[in-house]
Amino acid sequence: MDPVSLEKLLSVTDAIEESRERDLLSISKFHSIVAEQTQAKDPARRARDLLRVFNELGWVRREKDLLYLTEAYSRFISAWNEGNLLEMNQSFIAYAPYSRFLQCLRDLGSIQIPDARDKEVVKTLGKEYGLTFVAFDTFRFWAVAIGQGYLAPFEGALYWGGEWNNEEPSLENFTRALHEGYREAEKTSGYANIGRVADLVCRRLHISFQAFELKMNRLVKARPGLFVLAPATIRPPSSRFQIATVCPRSEVLKKRWHARLLHSQFKPRWIEHRYIEDGILIDGHRLKLIKWEVSL
Amino acid sequence: MIEDLKLLETVKKPNPYEKFSLLENPFPGYGDVRTDVCTNQQEIKKAFLDLLGRFGPGAKRLRITGESGAGKTNILRYFERLTEEARLRGLIGAIYPIYISAPGERYSTIHAQIVERLQEIFFTDLINTLRAQPDLKEALSEIKPAAEFLEALGPLTQRHMLFDPYEERRINALVRWLKGYKLPAQEKKFLGGPLSELNSTSLAIRFLDGLLQVLKRVELCEGVVLLFDEFEEIFEKGRLSRTQQSQYAQDLRHLFDTLQDMVLFVVATTPNPEDLGQYPAIERRLGQPLSLQPIDSEEMAIAYVRDYMRAGRERYLQRKREEGEMIPDLEPLDDLRPLDEHTVIQEYRKLKEEAEKAGKRVLPGYFLPRMRQRMQEVVERDL
DSSP: OOOOOOOHHHHHHHHHHHOHHHTTEEEEHHHHHHHHHOOSHHHHHHHHHHHHHHHHHOOOETTTEEEEOOOHHHHHHHHHHHHHHHHHHHTTTHHHHHHHHHHHHHHEEEEOOOOOTTTHHHHHHHHHHHOOOHHHHHHHHHHHHTOOOEEEETTTTEEOOOOOSSSSOHHHHHHHHHHHHHHSSSSSSSSSHHHHHHHHHHHTTOOHHHHHHHHHHHHHHTTTTEEEEOOOOOOOOOOEEEEEEEHHHHHHHHHHHHHHTOOOOOOOOOOOEGGGOOEEEEEEEOOOEEEEEEEO | OOOHHHHHHSOOOOOGGGGGGGSSSOOOOOOOOOOOOOOOHHHHHHHHHHHHHTSSSSSOEEEEOOOSSHHHHHHHHHHHHHHHHHHHTTSSSEEEEEEEOOHHHHHHHHHHHHHHHHIIIIIIIHHHHHHHHHTTHHHHHOOGHHHHHHHHGGGSSTTTOOOOOHHHHHHHHHHHHHHHHHOOHHHTTTTTTTOOOOOHHHHHHHHHHHHHHHHHHHTTTTTTEEEEEGGGTSTTTTTTTTTHHHHHHHHHHHHHHHTTEEEEEEEEEOOOOOOOOOOOOHHHHSSSSEEEOOOHHHHHHHHHHHHHHHHHHHHHHHHHHHTTTOOOOOOOOTTTSOOOHHHHHHHHHHHHHHHHHHTTOOOOOHHHHHHHHHHHHHHHTOO
């Protein structure tokens, strides 16, 4: 079975949310949703594969021609609605291949994105972690989009980025790493590109870009005046690698409702892609430069 | 034949809207724009009229913000018509509106739209004026940014030519040159002077400024109201490359500064185009944003419906009078029939619930097409 892409998994899940009657969904409805959302060449096979994934995730329980949506499914939907990446990841970990992938990334710390032709790497992945190349290639997108991996944009390496939660790293440790990153980064008139600083901090602390953004938002509130953030940019984009993040479903639903009000076409985009040079969002404002004001 | 044509008249279906003194459904559909109605938005209207009323040298800019469906295009088209009406009624000087939209990937897209519109409005009059008053040319030669344009215009304004068989081709070549297109040698021959290529936007803007100054000196145009729609497209994240975006911003800055004496800039944009913050020079020039007001109450919803009914009935009366029918004045013009207040309120409440799900307030872009549907249902039910 080919691992399912996160975008497809989310599209199918959203369609289930739109169609379910209480906690029930008929198998035939599940099949038609998969056919519509995945546009697969062999929709019946795709539906069987996806049903296996849903089963492993513990999201559904099958009884004859009916699927019962479980408590775990509801927890996932509520986490997705809020854009709670940590909770979403907890839900996905129940899927053994993804869990093995995270273990692999944690063990290795960082890995250069392998090429399918790199037989040695492919062999190691298969032998030690039970991962095919396709599975690795799929789950690296999952991990980055859910904030468990960090794709270093300037070198194309994938780093373990899951060492974070609400408490960890503490704001104190984060501030220290940020300051070090700022000191190391190239500056113009005292301003450093926030993407460059983020790159250093994420790798040093083993956190994802999303965690960096979250901690920055907290730090700005906790210690105003520590540094200045500015919207302008002084650098053109330097890389082809993009940051991907799962959007809170509630935000996508709002856009869908808005499109309905305007009678316009709407194709939901469950994952937002951006370049590291696009900066970070602080209180809804996109900021790209940082200048330290106060010494630590 | 008359008899046969009469037979066709009997075949023609009666218009169901006529029963309510309307030519058609008065409400716009999704994405449609009406230029003659603009309900509410007093703050923006006042700001616009203030700027229009005291049109003079110095910066004149108005930034209108609103989400999709808030009525940005509607209010710009309304201002376009308002400016035309005000000029025709002698309430303002020779100030002309120019509506531009779809800014594309580079400044030349909007430059071409402006030049095209100026040509449509003024070129025939400008050529005739210069032909009739050749001594004006000396006075115009003082306008430095217009020197090359006047040279190029030369062959079109020669008095001795009773009939110029190449006139249309000369005008076309002139317009293409002003738009910044590269002219083949054959086209260049139609114009006067050794023409420089307009290969830089600053040169194109300089010549545009020259053209406006010429129009002012020959008393054809005192100023322009430039109504710039879909401005946000330039500053949406990821739509243009960084290089394209910063070049566009630089050109806009140049445009705003160079033409500020002759042009009132009215810019409509979504509230916070993601990349606009990177160009403080542009933000500063646009000034403080004025937001389009949503339909926040049932009374306001009824006011909207009344305004559209009134506009529909005015069109009906005008058409009938043009056709020579004796139609007495309708009183009141803004009567809601065949709708009623209850229907309007019901629709408004339903829409409000839907808008809240989208995290929005009720906007004209959602409300008016719904009223169009309701109107259609009611009229068809009565058939």
